[in-house]
Amino acid sequence: MSKKFFLDTSPFAFCISTNSSLVEHNLQTIYSSLLTPYDGQQSDYYVQLNAGKGLRRVFRRQAHFFTDQYEPFSPLSSEQGYALLEWGMNYTIAANEMQHVIVHSAVLAKEDKAVLFPAPPGSGKSTLTCYLANNGWRLLSDEMALVVPNSNTVVPYVRPICLKNQSISLAKNWFNDGAFSSIAPATHKGDVIHLSPPQASWDARHQPAQIAAIVFPQYRPDIALDIYALDKQQSFMQLAENAFNYGVVGSVGFDTITQLVEKSACFEVHYNSLKEVEAFLTEELMA
Template identity: 30%
Template structure:
């Protein structure tokens, strides 16, 4: 019989056995993700970073994603073992040393959602929310999006996602998908300082993206991952050390034209995606932010929220 339990309630042996059989079903946000491919680094990662997530060992339901973490060939299964994420379709991923299985796991899940999800418009963005609504932050890698997302968590916001805004097709409501926040290189100590050491995973060193660590989602984020939110602020942040803080209100047309290229499945969904992205702005205002420190970014967000409230009043 299949039962849903937290990863932390499972023994290492149970996880290993389930991963070997390809029957570990990870429930997170709106997706059921079947994972296969056992390795010690992956088990360590799941037990640490996904400890509060819900899983099934003998699933009977349909799944959204089937991610197989496999060796690229028979040789690399045994000799200097390597791993590639195989989500069931061709992806631009190269084999990684088995120690980097966590990275392959995260990449595989990201690619599965980014390129094959049809239930939501997926936008490359960080999203957090409080009781008044969600803040969506769309930026290219290296623009400080993850640090800003992590900093907002410390201000009491719920984590929706560090990687994807999932926008409902009909109502343009944002859906949580609270995966760990990916931290690269110099952002690791910054977020460690903000969140505390116990919230940061061990560092995966020497990956193609440099040193990588993850800021775990809180149990409360995971347990509330069914609670959706309407967007209230849409931000296009850009971090550069030493940059003078700057904020510009964007007209909606420009903001939409910026969000569309950040969607990974806009071409797939077409008209529905256009309508959903347009509706995102029903209650939201958009800003472009530039800043040189996390403190500055938080101040700019405070100002933007205040302006929005003043305008509404």
């Protein structure tokens, strides 16, 4: 039996249908009161996460993600279903939403001053996000910065933090009372877990912030903290590379990213000490 839920992840709302009790349980853990039974509420997107049909119900059980009727990814195993749903929701937003310039980046803020952390997988971005979100910073997003065109304004898109491999036990040690999803074992990114951000981040999910700095993080096991100021051209290239819909929003995307880079402080940090990164961000960028 599949159940339908309404999930208001401001600024976009989903109607989610699933027949997997594991997925349902994870949704409740991560989103708690934001998840309600679907009763015709206005949803922007309809997504489904379903266990396979026929023989696949009992044998090598699979999870299929659909955005409406379309299945963009190959199915995964049923234990990976919740991670697949989160990625599928991200895909749905990135493929359809063209009214913000969407950058693949974490966004954290103190009051209304925000820092973007655009980074490829493996750079330790999510571990940093997780640390900051639980040490006095407000999480606006772990994956997607929604930048209002031709401005420095970033709109929160609060969703869970996606942690991989070693970061999982690290985060569980830091926050043993955190709301964690079940582990999705052996995905293409390794073992994956989703962690719900602190309540303060959820509560402020309708408050935009102004981007003050752009920091490209690089985890380096042998370096406590090195900081490199980036010139505008380097920053532009790196930021444009991380923009999901840069090509689609065209000249608006170009202008927005140019303006962002011009008005923000831009750094690359190599680090293994999260504490020192946090101190640098607070003292140098938020002062």
